[in-house]
Amino acid sequence: MADTELDEAKVPFPASEAEEGEQLDEENRLKPEFIDAVRESLEEGDEGRTYDLVEPLHPADIADLFELLEPDRRGELAAAITDLMSGEVISELNDYVRDHMIEALPAAAVAVIAEQLETDDAVQLIEDLDPKDQRAILDELDPENRAVIESALSYPEETAGRLMQRELIAVPEHLTVGDLIDYMREQDDLPTDFWEVFIVDHRHRPLGTCRLSWILRCPRHIALTDVMQRDQTLIPVIMDQEEVALRFQKYALISAAVVDENGRLVGQLTVDDIVHIISEEAGEDALLMSGAGEGDINEPIRDAYSARVRWLVANLGTALVASLIIAAFGAAIEKLVALAVLMPIVASIGGNAGTQTMAVSVRALATNQLTRSNTRRILWREMRVALLNGVTVATLIGLATAVIFSPLLGIVIASAVIINICTAGLAGVAVPVLFDRMGQDPAVASSVFVTMITDSMGFFAFLGLAVASGLTG
Amino acid sequence: MADTELDEAKVPFPASEAEEGEQLDEENRLKPEFIDAVRESLEEGDEGRTYDLVEPLHPADIADLFELLEPDRRGELAAAITDLMSGEVISELNDYVRDHMIEALPAAAVAVIAEQLETDDAVQLIEDLDPKDQRAILDELDPENRAVIESALSYPEETAGRLMQRELIAVPEHLTVGDLIDYMREQDDLPTDFWEVFIVDHRHRPLGTCRLSWILRCPRHIALTDVMQRDQTLIPVIMDQEEVALRFQKYALISAAVVDENGRLVGQLTVDDIVHIISEEAGEDALLMSGAGEGDINEPIRDAYSARVRWLVANLGTALVASLIIAAFGAAIEKLVALAVLMPIVASIGGNAGTQTMAVSVRALATNQLTRSNTRRILWREMRVALLNGVTVATLIGLATAVIFSPLLGIVIASAVIINICTAGLAGVAVPVLFDRMGQDPAVASSVFVTMITDSMGFFAFLGLAVASGLTG
Numbered sequence: 001m002a003d004t005e006l007d008e009a010k011v012p013f014p015a016s017e018a019e020e021g022e023q024l025d026e027e028n029r030l031k032p033e034f035i036d037a038v039r040e041s042l043e044e045g046d047e048g049r050t051y052d053l054v055e056p057l058h059p060a061d062i063a064d065l066f067e068l069l070e071p072d073r074r075g076e077l078a079a080a081i082t083d084l085m086s087g088e089v090i091s092e093l094n095d096y097v098r099d100h101m102i103e104a105l106p107a108a109a110v111a112v113i114a115e116q117l118e119t120d121d122a123v124q125l126i127e128d129l130d131p132k133d134q135r136a137i138l139d140e141l142d143p144e145n146r147a148v149i150e151s152a153l154s155y156p157e158e159t160a161g162r163l164m165q166r167e168l169i170a171v172p173e174h175l176t177v178g179d180l181i182d183y184m185r186e187q188d189d190l191p192t193d194f195w196e197v198f199i200v201d202h203r204h205r206p207l208g209t210c211r212l213s214w215i216l217r218c219p220r221h222i223a224l225t226d227v228m229q230r231d232q233t234l235i236p237v238i239m240d241q242e243e244v245a246l247r248f249q250k251y252a253l254i255s256a257a258v259v260d261e262n263g264r265l266v267g268q269l270t271v272d273d274i275v276h277i278i279s280e281e282a283g284e285d286a287l288l289m290s291g292a293g294e295g296d297i298n299e300p301i302r303d304a305y306s307a308r309v310r311w312l313v314a315n316l317g318t319a320l321v322a323s324l325i326i327a328a329f330g331a332a333i334e335k336l337v338a339l340a341v342l343m344p345i346v347a348s349i350g351g352n353a354g355t356q357t358m359a360v361s362v363r364a365l366a367t368n369q370l371t372r373s374n375t376r377r378i379l380w381r382e383m384r385v386a387l388l389n390g391v392t393v394a395t396l397i398g399l400a401t402a403v404i405f406s407p408l409l410g411i412v413i414a415s416a417v418i419i420n421i422c423t424a425g426l427a428g429v430a431v432p433v434l435f436d437r438m439g440q441d442p443a444v445a446s447s448v449f450v451t452m453i454t455d456s457m458g459f460f461a462f463l464g465l466a467v468a469s470g471l472t473g
Numbered sequence: 474m475a476d477t478e479l480d481e482a483k484v485p486f487p488a489s490e491a492e493e494g495e496q497l498d499e500e501n502r503l504k505p506e507f508i509d510a511v512r513e514s515l516e517e518g519d520e521g522r523t524y525d526l527v528e529p530l531h532p533a534d535i536a537d538l539f540e541l542l543e544p545d546r547r548g549e550l551a552a553a554i555t556d557l558m559s560g561e562v563i564s565e566l567n568d569y570v571r572d573h574m575i576e577a578l579p580a581a582a583v584a585v586i587a588e589q590l591e592t593d594d595a596v597q598l599i600e601d602l603d604p605k606d607q608r609a610i611l612d613e614l615d616p617e618n619r620a621v622i623e624s625a626l627s628y629p630e631e632t633a634g635r636l637m638q639r640e641l642i643a644v645p646e647h648l649t650v651g652d653l654i655d656y657m658r659e660q661d662d663l664p665t666d667f668w669e670v671f672i673v674d675h676r677h678r679p680l681g682t683c684r685l686s687w688i689l690r691c692p693r694h695i696a697l698t699d700v701m702q703r704d705q706t707l708i709p710v711i712m713d714q715e716e717v718a719l720r721f722q723k724y725a726l727i728s729a730a731v732v733d734e735n736g737r738l739v740g741q742l743t744v745d746d747i748v749h750i751i752s753e754e755a756g757e758d759a760l761l762m763s764g765a766g767e768g769d770i771n772e773p774i775r776d777a778y779s780a781r782v783r784w785l786v787a788n789l790g791t792a793l794v795a796s797l798i799i800a801a802f803g804a805a806i807e808k809l810v811a812l813a814v815l816m817p818i819v820a821s822i823g824g825n826a827g828t829q830t831m832a833v834s835v836r837a838l839a840t841n842q843l844t845r846s847n848t849r850r851i852l853w854r855e856m857r858v859a860l861l862n863g864v865t866v867a868t869l870i871g872l873a874t875a876v877i878f879s880p881l882l883g884i885v886i887a888s889a890v891i892i893n894i895c896t897a898g899l900a901g902v903a904v905p906v907l908f909d910r911m912g913q914d915p916a917v918a919s920s921v922f923v924t925m926i927t928d929s930m931g932f933f934a935f936l937g938l939a940v941a942s943g944l945t946g
Contacts, residue, residue: 212685252745272725286759290832319818340813345792359763
């Protein structure tokens with residue numbers, strides 16, 4: 001966990017971030033031909049050729065290579081390029097791919113990798129392993145690193161405590177800019193990359209923060225307390241990562257101090273670790289709303305099955321409700337089979353409209369744009385959009401039905417479509433908002449309820465109006 | 474566009490980032506009671522009280538306040554707190570809310586705001602205005618700033634050229650660390666915040682980059698060329714913002730150099746501007762897949778209507794295909810009305826399964842995890858998940874149908890469900906992949922096609938098997 005580069009030469013030469021012309025396509029993805037060449041060299045057992053192929057890649061691309069290869073080949077690749085398996089590769093790997101590989105390595109080998117990582121990456125490396133494997137690896141670490149990682153693992157999953165790195169620069173308040181620069185030049189065990197320096201009191205509580213650009217632009221004699229920003233965003237160590245991601249976005253943070261329950265500085269979070277979470281949290285809503293769970297293509301099949309089948313079974317339940325409504329109108333359908341032909345249209349359009357509104361509401365809730373302060377206004381907005389949509393679609397389907405079947409049936413289906421699209425607009429806002437107020441993630445279960453409401457209302461309004469209008473009499 | 478703070482005192486005191494206890498709830502959202510208090514003060518025309526209420530807020534929270542207030546009140550608020558309307562507030566505002574407000578302000582007032590912003594924020598401020606308003610504001614700017622903004626506006630929308638800031642630190646290669654620090658202490662018109670220094674050749678082409686932390690930790694006599702990292706991620710000025718966001722994520726960048734077609738350094742991108750895009754791009758897939766367009770709750774109703782109604786009409790088209798299939802089996806339904814009762818279940822389950830697989834595929838394509846190299850493997854993976862899901866759901870619905878209706882109908886619906894869920898798995902991968910290969914955004918239109926396939930196959934498999942099995946004979 002020390003930064004060996006700076007220790008040795010005081011002059012850092014970080015890993016290459018070159019654009020690799022031959023290996024990457026125009027969208028910066030590894031070319032299939034390159035993957036084929038690696039696969040071939042692995043099949044032939046030609047470790048030298050494998051190494052030569054992989055060596056020019058950026059660590060992030062090596063991580064991609066592992067993910068794109070078949071699971072069986074990943075162990076062979078790791079064996080062929082052991083000394084390229086840097087912390088950067090490990091921390092960029094997909095969780096499932098990483099855990100799969102780590103489980104296949106001996107504990108001592110994992111410990112060697114962990115020692116060279118910063119705290120947050122080392123924690124990520126082992127946090128999902130089962131307790132026995134985790135213990136075996138921890139026992140191989142030197143006592144200081146072990147204590148740091150154990151302390152991070154003591155915080156709940158997906159909190160700031162798990163994500164933060166312990167390595168940071170904290171200095172007392174009486175220093176000048178010059179003192180600080182001298183201190184940094186002399187110290188050997190500082191982090192390689194940092195973006196701000198924290199000024200702390202004698203109890204290690206943050207007093208202020210200095211961005212490096214301010215320090216570099218000030219004369220040496222200026223006191224740090226005159227340069228520092230006193231008000232800063234402090235992240236409590238037990239804050240949920242979703243909340244952390246929102247703070248970083250909202251306040252455009254590059255790094256932030258993490259404090260324990262006594263207000264003491266215990267770590268820092270940097271935006272390069274948070275961007276993954278911002279992207280994950282924003283992207284997971286689409287997966288959750290569809291009922292695909294985590295929806296990671298590297299997830300084991302049994303996990304994907306169990307995440308998805310529960311929503312399909314729930315959907316079966318809601319479809320049965322719709323069927324009961326249809327069954328109640330069995331006699332009407334027997335008399336007029338056109339009802340059976342047209343009824344799925346009403347349900348389908350309502351489902352589509354409900355999904356649209358629900359997606360908008362869920363996103364607005366996730367980004368804190370929809371709050372108690374404007375729920376009524378947004379509901380009213382969605383009802384107006386629904387009415388416009390409803391009238392448009394109802395006119396189209398109503399006219400077509402009037403021409404093909406009968407004018408009365410045209411009026412019936414048009415009315416049912418308007419009713420169902422407006423119901424969809426109402427449900428699309430109300431269901432996610434209610435889940436949110438109950439403290440539930442609105443992305444998870446809203447879909448099942450909204451679909452049940454629009455399906456049922458679709459069949460009920462259409463078949464009910466058909467009977468009431470005397471069409472089936 | 475100069476940084477006035479540093480110019481005046483050489484000691485920056487940036488805006489407060491305090492957590493405002495009384496105004497924010499536990500999830501960092503403005504409390505409804507606070508919004509009510511502001512609304513009340515506006516209604517009473519008490520500008521002093523409005524100012525006192527808003528003044529302690531962070532700029533990002535002032536932006537939220539505008540968004541949460543009713544559109545009519547926003548102008549009144551802006552008038553009451555003119556000197557709090559900093560660049561930070563403007564750049565944090567939702568696009569629609571900002572454009573609405575900017576259009577209401579006189580050109581000279583907008584120019585005053587634009588002058589104090591960095592290039593990227595100033596461009597964002599006026600890029601969506603109509604050409605006449607844009608011209609009027611540009612004419613009010615001082616010539617130098619006008620030229621810079623006009624040059625940024627000459628790049629296509631949503632490219633690096635629009636997002637980049639021109640303010641950056643570029644120095645020739647012969648400097649030492651000490652020279653650079655002296656240069657930065659002496660220069661008055663440097664950006665306030667920057668994270669790396671670019672080293673350029675005599676044609677202003679980037680040779681390397683130095684993170685500030687490396688500079689601060691090196692003795693003064695070291696040559697910059699010995700500290701700098703030679704290989705860096707260069708962003709072409711016309712690169713699409715989605716691609717830019719992926720690079721920042723993949724390579725964990727804090728800032729990056731933007732180069733023109735001749736390889737000359739023309740600007741820089743910093744991660745605090747990119748996080749919004751990462752979040753937007755990741756979050757928009759859920760909205761696009763649902764057919765809700767941008768899905769911004771601040772979008773004018775007519776825009777929301779036109780974005781959504783086209784997908785509802787497309788959905789009407791696909792629903793008609795399904796209706797035609799049902800109509801072809803009209804005689805069978807007349808003989809056995811149970812078919813009409815049960816057929817929506819088969820279609821609905823297939824639609825749900827298709828949406829799950831599609832959401833997974835679209836996300837994997839968006840994050841470059843699904844490429845030509847592993848498409849066949851992922852397709853095979855999804856088919857196995859589909860088979861497991863299909864057998865589970867088919868068993869449940871098959872048994873229930875066998876008990877309630879007849880064993881033969883149970884076998885028919887179970888077979889149809891398995892066929893439809895497997896079809897859904899195939900379509901859920903194949904449709905987004907095909908759109909992606911044709912250079913289309915797979916999130917946009919996949920949903921309509923997948924639903925059409927699962928609806929049609931659901932009705933066709935169920936009704937077709939019912940007839941073939943002799944159930945309706």
